[in-house]
Amino acid sequence: MSVPADLKYTASHEWAKLEADGSVTVGITDHAQEALGDIVFLELPEAGRVVKAGEECAVVESVKAASDIYAPLAGTVLAKNEAALDAPESVNQDAYAAWLFKLKPDNAGDLDGLLDAAAYEKVAAEG
């Protein structure tokens, strides 16, 4: 299980990365893709959608099951990953490269409230 140290995490297995331009990129963790198995379909939020922290805003479907993805923090959706939509299996191949959507956060400081890598590793180890 890979948990990069430079990312922030949620207990619901999303990762969030603060980019140089102030946007936040969101995806699911390696642990999550492993648990889901072969991913075959993504439903991603449209640009312009305003989301609250913890709001269901995307769905990742594996052969096995559908899984809701939650916004790690409040903001406005800037973009969805079109390449991942066309190749959902890319999330299995590299969950940290195959991001799902980008947010313009209402407050970039909200990132500090998310889990760091060490804290997420504990969450993931518990299942």
Next chain:
Amino acid sequence: MIQKTPLYDTHVAAGAKIVDFAGWQMPINYGSQIEEHHCVRRDAGMFDVSHMLAIDLVGAESQAFLRRLLANDVAKLTVPGKALYSCMLQEDGGVIDDLIVYFFTPENYRIVVNAGTAEKDLAWMRLQAANFAVSLTPRRDLAMIAVQGPQARERFWTAFPVARSYSVTLGIFQAIDWDGWLIARTGYTGEDGFEIAVPAEEAATVWQKLVEAGVKPAGLGARDTLRLEAGMNLYGQDMDESQNPLESGLTWTVDFKDAGRNFLGKSALAGRQAQGNLRTLLGLLLLDKGVLRSHQQVITKHGNGETTSGSFSPTLNASIALARLPAGVAIGDEVQVAIRDKLLKAKVVKPVFARNGQSQLQGV
């Protein structure tokens, strides 16, 4: 109680992801479910199905008992080793389980039932057997391995060359006892192959020899997508005690031909048939993007129905489902399926999506 098959340690050593299935610790996959699926459609894969229960029937009235117990008629089995698929019904026509029965002599049969229903089935069978000269013996001393795929039989013979001459002439749905192993040309994938029952203590060796012959272990995940593509029902999902076989795509397994045969559930089914307006279990092919799952509402011009099994089909690279649909819905109709907050378009198709390595939906 958590139960393990004789192959549990073998699965763990092979890196299987283990899940609970009907109280059994079973491999869901050994890495990628989709790869295992393709391997069975294109070459040969194998499943540990030792969680299913074989029950041997012996006694002078074995045949009479089964003609009462089962909706299909075992009297049509006359060649030793020949197998038959049947439902076992409640008096009200609800399905207790679906099973395969193997005929050896009119005094000797073997039944293989689902894992999750095994105890319930045994209790029901013992209750019904009270008035018949028949004894029932559950065979938890056996392990069962399903070797499936276009190359399954060849690879099995590579592993066990001596078995070739005994099993090469086996027809579809036929079995032979080979030195204490039952080799049956049956399966649950829509591919050719064998299901073999062997003494539990031999299971790990047999599995290993098959691995060496190029048979790839496959988990219950692939088994589910394979059977769904083949259009085969899964008990507990596509039918259960609240559904009858006539509305579960299983009319072909209910044998009314012998008017003198009074099988359990017969009068209820006859009544339901006379009533008419029967729902039908048909296939759905999703035309929009998404994944069909069980228990999604299906909207048709004849009323609403419901998906019973749904998944992504690796062979078709599309999403498919079985759905119980109102009378009047026909193959070729376009319907809508409610998935989350959307209504997606789907086409009603014959519920056989892929078999023998390829799509069965040409022209759709």
